[in-house]
Amino acid sequence: MIFSSPEFIFIFLPVTFLIYFSLNKARKHKLAKISLVLASLYFYSYWSLEYLPLMVGSIIFNYSFGVLISSKTGRAKKFFLSVGVITNLAILGYYKYANFFLDNINALSGSDFHTMSIILPIGISFYTFTQIAFLVDNYKGYVKEFDIINYTLFVTFFPHLIAGPILHHKEMMSQFKSKWTYAIRYRHIIMGVMIFGVGLFKKTIIADTFAISANIGFAPGFEHNFISAWVASLSYTFQLYFDFSGYCDMAVGAALLFNIWLPINFNSPYKALDIQDFWRRWHITLGRYLRDYLYIPLGGNRCPTFRVYINLFITFVLGGLWHGASWMFIIWGALHGLALAIHRAWKTLGMSMPNPLAWIVTFLYVNTA
Template sequence: MLFNSFAFIFGYLPVVVAVYFWLGRHNPTWAAGWLALASLVFYGYWDYRYIPLLLASIGFNYWVGLCIVQAVKPARKYWLVFAVTINLLLLAYFKYANFFLHTINTFGVTDFQPLDIILPIGISFYTFTQIAFLVDTYQGKVNEYRFIHYLLFVTYFPHLIAGPVLHHKEMMPQFADRKNYYPTGENITIGLSIFVIGLAKKILIADNIAPLANPVFSPDAHPQLIEAWIGALAYTFQLYFDFSAYSDMAIGLSRLFGVRLPLNFNSPYKAANISEFWRRWHMTLSRFLRDYLYIPLGGSRIGSFNRYRNLMATMLLGGLWHGAGWTFVIWGGLHGLYLVINHVWQFIASKTEIRTGVLWAIGSRLITFLAVLVAWVFFRAPDMRTAIDILGALVGLNGISLPRGFELYASWFQDLPVVPSFNGIQWIDFGGIGIPVLLSAMLIAWFAPNTQEIFYRYDPCLEKVPLPNSTISRYIPWSPSRIWSMVFALAFVACVLHMNRITEFLYFQF
């Protein structure tokens, strides 16, 4: 079931919310149990065959968590290592078994047949969420062990499929807070408003940009310069608005129940360097990789070389987490390299006097964005050959083709290093709304206030959102008013009218 479907918006969600608050008046435990059950139904709508796997994972990790609490100190670590190993083996089987077999076959060692495995949706997110729970239990950060609340913590449908990655200590106090079992006008109004923003990002922006990217990344496309740039930019902003949409919708849906989720997306394309990008993009995954991988590897405590090694290892594994393929490994490796270069540059800058100003700020953001775009090419491409072909096209190695109408001006191009052909633009449809939507998306991502800035007065998520520096956002803060109600009502109607084709969120595949 998709957040952007009629079945979810007009069927599932109203029933779940109504029954939740009705039960909350009588017994909060029943309400929590109902929400957990509804979350299992939401998950089972995709493929009911994997509900037993999800429940087995939940039961196993809850049991091990109790064992860790009850064990004496030496045995606590053994329980933790045992449970984390089982979780990673389960993830490795479903997500990486065929990748490893394919890699072995590629080197000609043998000829293994691929396994008949269907990847359970959301397995990466609920596995990482429970690994964090186990580590926090080992470190004494977990104080609440009611099974119903733990079941809800893992299966909670606003985050189950594509995040954010949750911490037990963040959610349990909210599930135990009795006032969250009673509806309030503030929570419902803010929740629905943020949900509509996410819905509009998905339906009106991301889905309308996708047709510009998909043909260019086809293995048989062989795009030229203009097509490659439009396709790469289209995917860069399609992924941005698709993931931003899911993050907003998750926060909005959760707020309906009085529960605040952690912030997971914060205008990453406004980042001035790659470290800031990762503090803004998929923030809960970045936090997980930092706390449970980078720091345990040694972090920055044992010298610069080891720091850079740990950064590279963390990003390579982060890339592999996103997908079982060498393109994802290269994507992670590029970001690891970017981070190393950024840390070296910051060290050099701290030892020298480097002037900064407006041009410096613009240039640093542009360089960061272009580096991210290059990495996204590997992230999106179906194979290495296609990725390299598109990168070559971005610098003109595949030639330049202009619309046939420009042939009248062929003499203007004669002195250029690369003389274009006039065979037309094969893979991009300039007659649709894709190009105008792409241009609008770029302006919104770079210059408009984000959802958290618009709602900063009402603390939309767990983190305290500071007063934004953006001048624009100071003039359009959200408030419960007729004007805002009309804006969101019109946006919702526009989304409903364009819900004739329902598409999955891109992060569902990870």
């Protein structure tokens, strides 16, 4: 089920809304949350029930390890964190990267390892990263609440479940436990419907229109001239933005109906005047995640200058790999990591360029990447 489908808009969303607030009105608040969890699990398993046990198992595992981490100190605390993070990454690696790894071994060695019939579980990258953040935040002492229903809702809440944004435990749990969310807020309904409508327009009218030209232009064997090459390239660039941004807008709008504020994930990224500004505007929660859980642990900008450049490069290569099991994603991440290192050196030297030129250079680089 996707947000733009009639089943979601006219059946799932209104039915879930009515059940949730009817139960809250009857003062059955815990049951209302459970109904929202069950609705989210139904939403997740709409395509296939096959991977529902995997997600439920992931929730039970990470919640249990979160409780363990909070109850330990010293080496034991670090041990359980390490086991939890490694287990999450191993599961993600198996489902997302096993065949990619085998294909590359075969290509390099001439061997003939058989690839496995693995179907990537929908949303596994998002709910895995969300829960790794929970374990790390727990280790740092930021997690203060361990209600199993609120935690399950935090992971499964359907607006963010499939395509983000990537959530922090500390910014969501206070909302899920707040009594202020129990009543219908008509202001939120109006805002939510409007934001959802903007996202729906971005996805179905703008992105899907650009997709026509992009699909034709990127079709195997299509012969380009100068104009058609630019049309295909720019069409894909705008399709990608309006598709993803529209989906995130719909997620924010749907969540607001339930009085939940999701973080904004896009802020007009194609207006950026440099590559650092672009990453402050594009997939904001992923950039925040990479900064907090990868770049800073690598040493961030507290290292010698050359090491800072290496940290930036590694962070974005791994960020590219997170997007998908393909050398194209790795190259894309490497291009952005390289651009960020060059931009940092440029600023260190005190250099600048006029805003119009800066915008053109940034946009064309992003488009090329």
